[in-house]
Amino acid sequence: MSLAPQELENSASRFAAEAIKLDSQGARGMAISNYQRAIESLTKLIHLYPENKLNRVYQERVAAYQNRIKALQLNNVEVEPAVDPKATPEEQKQSLAKNELDSLIMKEKPNVSWAEVIGLDDAKNALRESIVYPAKRPDLFPLGWPRGILLYGPPGCGKTVLAAATASEIDGYFINVDAASMMSKWLGEAEKNVSKLFTMARGMAEKEGLPVILFIDEVDSLLGNRNSEIGGEIRVKNQFLTEMDGINGKGKDLKLYVIGATNKPWSLDWPFLRRFTKRVYVSLPTLEARVNLFELYTAPLQKEEKAKPAELAKLADGYSASDIKDICQSAQLMVVNDLFHSPAFQDPCSWRIPATATSDYHV
The missing domain is CATH 1.10.8.60 (Helicase, Ruva Protein; domain 3)
Known part of the structure; x- marks a missing residue:
């Protein structure tokens, strides 16, 4: 891998992090300057490497930084800081991390029943066998059960509602994460926040004693093939593998399940497919x-x-x-x-x- 794209991404990440810090402290002028330098690095990266598969992510970041600059330039409008400027640096860091997580996930107990999922009987049965029955009677599964489930098939066939209905059936929490947004909003920090995401999910399962389903939509955008990768992609993938191994090694007391959804299962590398030990085809309706x-x-x-x-x-x-x-x-x-x-x-x-x-x- 060429060092140039790595350097440009790291540069953008540093400028963006400094901009957010200054933004939170109310230093508008310096924050704008750093946002602009982050935009310049990302724009150059997009221009020099037009075939890079992360360009959509970089474009989203550029748009987000431009919008923030516009907000900061409206001097007659009071702009709410990203974090409390009176907080300690450590408290500000934790607040930013929480805001990042909250902007990407939906934590809820879904109100979706199996009856609302029309058709898909085979997929429903597979999810009952893998999640619902073990959650209700773990004593019947001395050999354990799958913790990673991959839903794959054509788009628009109900993968998300299937996952939500499963969480509702076991009276559990449903954490909905969009993988593409994860890569976009966590530019330069994605692998750390993947760890935080899994830590949060484990904490919910352990402290409240309720099942938790971590649903990752478009998982192929996060865990796709490794050809021509630049920046933090490899680190993100390695962190995901580590977290999945941690879930599978926790024993049957941890009621945490990871459901990935993809329209392109062939784009996933084999190490990730192995972590999704149960693969469920979500077909077109009969x-x-x-x-x-x-x-x-x-x-x-x-x-x-x-x-x-x-x-x-x-x-x-x-x-x-x-x-x-x-x-x-x-x-x-x-x-x-x-x-x-x-x-x-x-x-x-x-x-x-x-x-x-x-x-x-x-x-």
Whole structure:
């Protein structure tokens, strides 16, 4: 690996860290200067290495720093500091770390039931076997159970809702992390914050005694193949491997599960695939599931007799659940648009959801 991209990324990271520190202390001018120097380093990195797969991450960081500069330049507007300027340096550091984590994760007890997940019976059964049953009766699993589960398959088929429903089924916490944002917001510090993330998840599981599901969406953007890597990517991946090994070695008392989701399982390196010992295919909806999806999404709409979910489902072979929702939403937009342009719309008594026909659903 060339040293130049590594140096540019390290330079951007140093300037950004100094900018955040000065920003928190209220030193606007110096903070702006350091944000600008971080932007210059990242812009040069993008320009010199246009094929670098982290360029999207760098572009997001550039945009974030530019927005912060604009906010700081509005001298007539009171800008809230990133941390309490009266706090000690150590307290400021901890506060920044907490803010970074909070901006990337969603900690909650989800209110999603299995009944709301239409179809996907094989995937549901696999998650019950791997997580739900061990969480409820660990004594029945003397050989242990998988701690790492990989959900893979076409986009828009319900991986996130499956993971959330699993957490709801075991009355556990659901920590939702976007891997792409992780790399973006933690530029230069990602490997440290991966450790903090797992430490937080373990702490929740140990202190509260409740199951915790750590869900990492688009995990391939974090753990993809290692060709042409620059900067901290390798360190992030090694840290992730270390954390996964730590979970698997904790014994069955720790109720912490890591679920990764990807549309591109082939892009994951073998060491990471090995840590996800249970791999679950999340398929496109079957005909029966498509019928149920159309019934769900057309239920709030007035339907003409000929607008039948069964007919629409046959036409939608190969469509994902997300695609079907988009189709129904588009039909709604079309008929409502016609209503707004209809003379009858002038009469308040005639206002109602207009009827949709099969031809309104562009499958």
